[in-house]
Amino acid sequence: MTRSHLCLLCLLLFLLNFAASEDEATTMYYLKSRLNLIPAGVNWSNPDHCKWDNVQCDANNRVTRIQLNEKGIQGWLYRDLGKLSELVVLEFFSNKISGSIPDLSGLKHLQILNLHDNLFSSSISLNLFSGMNSLQEVYLDNNPFHFWGFPVAITEATSLKILSLVNCSLAGTIPDLFSSETLPSLVSLKLSHNYLRGGLPESLGRSSLQQLYLDGQQPYLDGSISVLQNMTSLVEIDLQGNAFSGQIPDLSGLQSLRLFNVKENHFTGVVPPSLTGLKSLTVVNLTNNYFQGLMPLFDKSVSVDAITNTNSFCLDTPGAPCDPRVDALISIAESFGYPLKLAKSWRGNDPCNSWLGITCSGSNVTVVNLERQELTGTISPSFAKLTSLETIFLSNNSLTGSIPTELTTLPKLRTLDVSCVSQQYQRWCAKVQGKCDCGDYW
Known part of the structure; x- marks a missing residue:
């Protein structure tokens, strides 16, 4: 390649970056126009958007981070926010932003999406996770969305580690797509206080989850929890306030389990030694079920709630043998x-x-x-x-x-x-x- 060709290539790259930067500048100014920033004390008055408060850009003036958190900001997000193609972190949590979450599909560099505790009320786009193979953390908790189900495109977020969708009108059944083959990096799944129904999918037993929070569904999740016995990486389980039934499975393989909360379900049978014998446990809640046999005896280091107002233990003394x-x-x-x-x-x-x-x-x-x-x-x-x-x-x-x-x-x-x-x-x-x-x- 001749020197003139190299110069032409460099000029072309410069023009492309300049055009992309100008396009991003337009996107940022449209975003600014839709947010009420002055009462929040956020200064976005500089002509250069890369010098705005809580905004970071790379060497080519491409926006990589927008982090406006806990500012009480009102308004809504610009629909073409997905044009910020180099975005790595997008955070607007704990504000008063309403409307819809824009289509962010194709943001292949985005790692953190944190929009919890706002007033978003529209339905979630089915393409929300499309093309996001760098996405690691998602927090959409405590937003009054219209009822929505899991977007199948979540399987494209193969780097996802944390998915937190607490109290955000998530409805339907839990899809059978949480195995390590599909989402190999996922360690935390928090879906509490939604409208999920049905049972636990088989793929959970082939996951690497450490945290599983499914408490407080309306109407409820039900069926067996036998799949838990294969989830040997679990550290925290919260299933409170559902209609799970049957026995507690053999949990002897969950050697890192610290929290086990199955309060307010329909469990029956005896509390197995595979649970009481776990040395890692710190908190256990068995209240308001229909457990039978002797009241379980845990190590003194474990905080236990096993009130017998519905449980059918033969005696109120932990470890005391039954007739x-x-x-x-x-x-x-x-x-x-x-x-x-x-x-x-x-x-x-x-x-x-x-x-x-x-x-x-x-x-x-x-x-x-x-x-x-x-x-x-x-x-x-x-x-x-x-x-x-x-x-x-x-x-x-x-x-x-x-x-x-x-x-x-x-x-x-x-x-x-x-x-x-x-x-x-x-x-x-x-x-x-x-x-x-x-x-x-x-």
Whole structure:
């Protein structure tokens, strides 16, 4: 290449940078015209926008940072803000800016987008994350957006580390796209106080998340939380105020877990040793569920809230063993998947005290009558631990498997009714309006 060609190339690059700089200057002046900056004490009066308060530019006068935070600024953002193609940080948090968030797609250098605690009310663009492969942190908390769902374009933000969308009208189901294969850098996902529904996606179990906040959904998230047992990087879990149900899974692999908050859900079953044995725990909240069995005993260094106003612990003393009759019945409930109906009724340490389906003679359990309770699962061998049993009614449920041979050891058992317990016979019985005469088909 000759010297003249080099000079021409340099001139061309200069003109391109100059044109881009002029275009950015126009964008910045339009932005200025839409914001009420004077009452906020922000000086954007210099003819050179690179010398404005809280604005930074690179050597080519291209805007790289706009950080106007906690100024009480009113107004709205210019729609063509996406033309600031070298922008690295865009922050306007804790102001009173309204309207919509402009289309920022294609800002390939943007690393931080922080607009929390404003008055943005329009819907979020489906292209919000398009082309943002450098984006690392997003904070849109506490804005009164119109209802919106996760933009699928978030999968293009492959460098994303922190996604905080608390109290911002996010609605619908949680998409199944949070695996490390899709978002390899994501460590913090905060979606509290929104309108999410449904269950936890399977991809969470293949993520590297350290923080997962899903508390306070309206109406609620529900289903099992078994996916948590695979999230071995978790440090903080907050699921408070939902309708998650079933058991707490085996959490022994979560060796860094410090916060575990499942307050105000529908969990049943015993609190597993895999949770109480975690040495990393500092805060645990189990209040307002339907946990059963003994009240869990955590290390003294752990702050524990396990108030028993809905929980069904047998005793109020952590670690105190339950009556053997209670242990046997809780084990029976385990084979049925710890049904919520039983958890609500089987409270305290005396099964002869008005427990659903339990009849006693003195302190001896003589009858277990759980027919028509919509039970699923299998029949537990633990029935054999109730040696005074005379009658077991399990008819008209949806049980599977075989009758445990241990039941043949019960010395006083006279009646075992397991008729009409398969879904097939349930459907047949429904056709005759509940007049079930299926017989014992075991």
